Amino acid sequence: MNRSVDLRHFLDERGALPPVDHPAHPHAVYYTQIVADATSCLDDPPSIACRCRSARRPCTGLLVTFPDPDDLAAIGWYCPVCHDGGTITGWQETLWDGTAVVGRS
Numbered sequence: 235m236n237r238s239v240d241l242r243h244f245l246d247e248r249g250a251l252p253p254v255d256h257p258a259h260p261h262a263v264y265y266t267q268i269v270a271d272a273t274s275c276l277d278d279p280p281s282i283a284c285r286c287r288s289a290r291r292p293c294t295g296l297l298v299t300f301p302d303p304d305d306l307a308a309i310g311w312y313c314p315v316c317h318d319g320g321t322i323t324g325w326q327e328t329l330w331d332g333t334a335v336v337g338r339s
């Protein structure tokens with residue numbers, strides 16, 4: 235399954251996460267984690283747990299994140315266990331855009 239999302243659709247008008255009780259909140263947290271991982275933790279091992287569930291069991295996979303080779307404005311993510319994955323656009327200059335942070339290693 236390949237989902238394509240625009241991160242801005244999950245954020246409020248200030249570019250922040252929606253309230254915890256908002257239906258978009260869990261998705262916003264998930265996608266912002268992926269963006270932060272892909273843009274600022276290039277050398278780190280995968281750390282984001284896959285949220286996919288099959289047969290009511292949570293997937294044990296850790297997401298692989300990467301710049302989309304076909305579209306440099308998009309971030310790709312992929313679970314090697316359940317093969318869930320997708321792309322995220324609209325992440326530039328959000329709070330989770332690690333490429334915008336100067337002087338951070």
Ligand SMILES: [Zn+2]
Binds near residue numbers: 284294314
């Ligand atoms: Zn998975």
